[in-house]
Amino acid sequence: MLEPKGRSTWGWEQNAMLTVDPAAKQVTHNPEFYVMKHFAHFTAPGDLRIGLKGPWAGNAVAFEKPDGTRVLVLANPFADKRELRLSIGTLNYEFKLEPESFHTIVIPGH
Numbered sequence: 001m002l003e004p005k006g007r008s009t010w011g012w013e014q015n016a017m018l019t020v021d022p023a024a025k026q027v028t029h030n031p032e033f034y035v036m037k038h039f040a041h042f043t044a045p046g047d048l049r050i051g052l053k054g055p056w057a058g059n060a061v062a063f064e065k066p067d068g069t070r071v072l073v074l075a076n077p078f079a080d081k082r083e084l085r086l087s088i089g090t091l092n093y094e095f096k097l098e099p100e101s102f103h104t105i106v107i108p109g110h
Contacts (some may be wrong), residue, residue, distance in 0.1 A: 038104045042071045068109020075102045
């Protein structure tokens with residue numbers, strides 16, 4: 001946790017999952033909190049990170065669970081809606097990603 005506008009010992013403004021306003025005694029959940037919540041909820045020890053190819057590979061990470069379920073965690077960092085086309089073997093999926101959004105896609109194993 002960090003106070004608002006918290007700085008490191010080097011004087012750099014820091015980033016944290018939670019920000020605490022001591023005067024108001026309020027906690028703010030920052031965007032990083034929700035990113036970690038996606039990973040903590042949808043992935044577990046034993047999941048295997050798998051490779052990705054294509055234009056979204058730089059904004060995504062994927063895992064395969066022991067039961068064959070695949071989990072894709074990705075961000076659309078762009079200011080406009082974008083389309084994601086996902087292919088796994090012979091299966092094809094299409095998703096519309098809202099601007100500046102974060103997603104978790106779960107594909108059940110077969």
